[in-house]
Amino acid sequence: MLSKKTQYAFHALIHLAENVDKGPILISEIAQEKNISIKFLENILLELKNAGILGSKKGKGGGYYLMRPPKEIALAKIIRLLDGPIALLPCVSLNYYERCENCRDEATCGLNEVMGKVRDSTLKILENKSLKDILTR
Amino acid sequence: MLSKKTQYAFHALIHLAENVDKGPILISEIAQEKNISIKFLENILLELKNAGILGSKKGKGGGYYLMRPPKEIALAKIIRLLDGPIALLPCVSLNYYERCENCRDEATCGLNEVMGKVRDSTLKILENKSLKDILTR
DNA sequence: ATAAATCCTATAAAAAAGATAGACTAATTT
């Protein structure tokens, strides 16, 4: 399961995407609208900003905004940033690979093979679906 | 990511499946073979037993064994038993559903829709692949 | 009886997740 952090990030990004025309959006507005602890959300938005996904403006009229059009922000990127690996096992992770310590040889391990397929089918969706694809219909 | 518990369970089940002809297998043998803490593994095997996946025999000549042929044990079942939900969000989980508290309406939530697709593609593999499919090639 | 093995429950230690606090910086308004 995705952590609350990642779930909140998605909902916040959705709100930002649905209000791109309104300039910078307040943290407090997102928190209220999406029912998220404001202080926790603060940290999340900051992390998204430091990763280049969001921009911000201080002072009156300030807030957060998307740095790119929603269509260009892949869901996989958000998950990896806040939650880490998408794969079910370290030994099949593309971005956070770790050797398996319980099997003799990954090349002949059937678990490795199947979990690799799960990873592929998941990534096929998450790499190709963007923020634009998860907006309210 | 799958928890260590679930990862260990898979490796233990693989060992049991690869030695079905040898009668009951000792916890200690599995632990040594797969490099798993024996006491931790004990708990895991017990849980698999209580779920009806494994059988056991006490005393000399005892140990654990599979209750069904490897082909009939779906990977999804093991994961759900030890790790809980397979879905990435509670609101798209078939077995552990919980209402989303951050969106207005799941029926129009785009995140819900996409994550439902991820769940489907993952389950298509994990429900149809069995213990037999993850044995060493 | 004895030894071998699982059964069971409790607890502890470590790590991760979730949440909060408060002082600081920057931009805007008056």
Add this chain to the structure above:
DNA sequence: AAATTAGTCTATCTTTTTTATAGGATTTAT
């Protein structure tokens, strides 16, 4: 220039989950 607004940064705290261990109870074979 002062006051206000809003994000920045870092630290800490609490709770939950994960991982692991301990030890006595029970069952079975010899």
